[in-house]
Amino acid sequence: MKVPLLSDVFSEFHNFRFNIDIKHHEIKVCDAMLGLIKEFKLTERVLVASDDYKILKYFRSISKENIATGASYREVANFLFLKRFGRLKNAHFEADALQIPESYYGIRILSESLIAEAHKKNIAVHPWTINEIDDMERILHWGVDGVMTDFPDRLNSVLKKNI
Numbered sequence: 001m002k003v004p005l006l007s008d009v010f011s012e013f014h015n016f017r018f019n020i021d022i023k024h025h026e027i028k029v030c031d032a033m034l035g036l037i038k039e040f041k042l043t044e045r046v047l048v049a050s051d052d053y054k055i056l057k058y059f060r061s062i063s064k065e066n067i068a069t070g071a072s073y074r075e076v077a078n079f080l081f082l083k084r085f086g087r088l089k090n091a092h093f094e095a096d097a098l099q100i101p102e103s104y105y106g107i108r109i110l111s112e113s114l115i116a117e118a119h120k121k122n123i124a125v126h127p128w129t130i131n132e133i134d135d136m137e138r139i140l141h142w143g144v145d146g147v148m149t150d151f152p153d154r155l156n157s158v159l160k161k162n163i
Contacts, residue, residue: 018042125145127139
């Protein structure tokens with residue numbers, strides 16, 4: 001199977017929402033991505049993510065912050081640090097979403113309190129990679145805004161059951 005071009009995906013699935021993670025750490029990728037997002041009029045349907053703060057900072061500057069972005073590793077670490085020491089109240093964050101694992105090297109990251117604190121800052125929380133039904137139900141109960149999973153059929157059944 002041939003991997004489709006992003007333009008082909010945008011064309012075929014123009015009514016969908018997209019979460020695009022920039023894996024390539026070169027600025028020029030941002031320009032091309034922004035061009036495609038604008039060409040297909042998807043500025044309200046895309047969230048751009050990257051673990052690289054410099055990439056996200058550049059993307060935000062060229063998109064004039066009109067396209068939602070995830071938080072880089074650096075921004076997630078900053079959020080967690082400020083939360084831990086009760087310093088979130090006056091902090092400013094550029095990211096629109098925290099896309100985080102439940103735990104990282106044995107350290108729990110995702111919690112009800114983290115979700116509540118993120119929501120106070122108008123930051124969505126999208127945990128990854130949630131594959132077990134019990135975990136899906138628990139984090140949905142906590143109020144996450146999205147779930148990344150390898151089993152969308154499981155998530156769909158959980159969502160249908162909880163509607």
